[in-house]
Amino acid sequence: MLTGDLVLIHGFWSSTRTWDRLARLVESDADLAGVRVDRFGYESPKVRLPLSPTRIPDYDDIAHSLRSHLALLDPARPLVIVTHSQGGLILQRHLAWMVHEGRARELARIRAIVLLACPNEGSEYLGTIRRALGFGRHPQAAQLATLVADATEARRTFLRSVVNARAATDRDCPIPVHAYAGRTDNVVTRASAQSVFPNVGSLPGDHSSILDPQFPGSLTFPTLRTHVIEALSATAAGPAPAAGAAAAPSSGATPASSGPSTSKYRINIEGAQGVHIGDGNTQTNTFGAPPR
Numbered sequence: 077m078l079t080g081d082l083v084l085i086h087g088f089w090s091s092t093r094t095w096d097r098l099a100r101l102v103e104s105d106a107d108l109a110g111v112r113v114d115r116f117g118y119e120s121p122k123v124r125l126p127l128s129p130t131r132i133p134d135y136d137d138i139a140h141s142l143r144s145h146l147a148l149l150d151p152a153r154p155l156v157i158v159t160h161s162q163g164g165l166i167l168q169r170h171l172a173w174m175v176h177e178g179r180a181r182e183l184a185r186i187r188a189i190v191l192l193a194c195p196n197e198g199s200e201y202l203g204t205i206r207r208a209l210g211f212g213r214h215p216q217a218a219q220l221a222t223l224v225a226d227a228t229e230a231r232r233t234f235l236r237s238v239v240n241a242r243a244a245t246d247r248d249c250p251i252p253v254h255a256y257a258g259r260t261d262n263v264v265t266r267a268s269a270q271s272v273f274p275n276v277g278s279l280p281g282d283h284s285s286i287l288d289p290q291f292p293g294s295l296t297f298p299t300l301r302t303h304v305i306e307a308l309s310a311t312a313a314g315p316a317p318a319a320g321a322a323a324a325p326s327s328g329a330t331p332a333s334s335g336p337s338t339s340k341y342r343i344n345i346e347g348a349q350g351v352h353i354g355d356g357n358t359q360t361n362t363f364g365a366p367p368r
Contacts, residue, residue: 077110078308080154080187083146084115087161087193092117094160097289101297102304111304112153116145118166135227139170154187154311156304160287161264164194165227172233175247180237183249188307190300191255193283195264196231196271231271239273254303258286 082102084095092115099113118138133141149155159167167189174183241248255276257269263283270276279299285291 078108078305079110080156080304080308080311081112081114081149082304083149083155083157084113085142085157085159085163085167086115086117087159087163090160094287098287098297098300101289102301105301107305108301111308114149116142135166135169136173138166139173142166142170143174151185153185154308155185156188156190156307157186158190158192158300159194160192161194161283164191164196165230167191168234169227169230171238172230175233175237175249178246180247180249181244183238183251184244186249186251187311188303189251189253190303191253191269191273192279192296193258193261193264193269193286194255195268196255196273197265197268235272252307256286256299258282261286 084092084099086092086094095113095115099115102108102111102113118141119133146155157167171183174180237248238251239253241250244250253273253275255270255273257264257266257276257278258281259278260281261269261283266278277299279286279295280293281288281291281296285294286296288294289297
């Protein structure tokens with residue numbers, strides 16, 4: 077049975093309830109019986125009330141709290157993270173922060189990421205929010221601009237150290253990332269949602285209905301189901317051999333000595349009359365059987 081946690085991160089002006097319909101399908105699917113649904117929530121109100129003692133958190137606030145949230149999950153269980161809209165940018169900020177802190181190895185428990193209608197390029201989405209708010213003074217909306225330096229740097233780090241990473245190090249952790257656009261989304265365009273990610277696609281629906289499994293022709297749940305099963309099945313099968321690892325000897329083969337080897341070269345001199353072996357100023361003449 078597959079085992080793992082499916083972490084869902086909602087978008088702008090939304091809440092954890094945006095995942096209700098998809099979560100019910102996951103929880104009722106027999107093939108996903110060992111998968112627990114976990115929803116990460118954060119404050120994203122449309123406006124801040126005058127004289128309110130609270131403030132609207134920015135991306136860094138939310139990204140840091142995401143780490144605290146994930147730390148409470150069972151570390152032995154692998155994760156698949158699915159985001160909608162702004163949630164994808166928050167996840168990227170969290171991952172970039174972990175990389176910059178030299179803690180990328182801690183991200184290895186994340187086996188796949190799915191970005192749904194994420195405004196990776198930002199501009200069109202920012203324009204929509206600015207029109208709705210008036211002047212874009214919302215702390216979260218202000219960070220959706222493509223030219224905001226820290227948002228751009230977070231995406232660059234995400235691409236370099238996660239999407240295109242080759243091996244796990246303190247500052248790199250390869251994680252499969254799948255980016256999907258809404259086919260009729262007029263808030264986040266296909267170019268913005270797919271950006272320069274290598275694994276991309278489009279799903280039926282607009283910016284909101286992409287999350288509605290009842291939307292006519294919806295493919296979102298079958299797509300997520302496939303990615304979850306692939307990611308967690310690979311985990312159940314065990315890690316792949318490390319690059320460059322020696323293959324196990326085949327049946328009947330003579331295994332190499334388990335002790336340390338001091339030989340720099342391995343040369344077959346059977347039947348040779350004379351062989352010159354030199355390394356720098358050191359020379360050895362080895363003689364075999366005399367010539368016939």
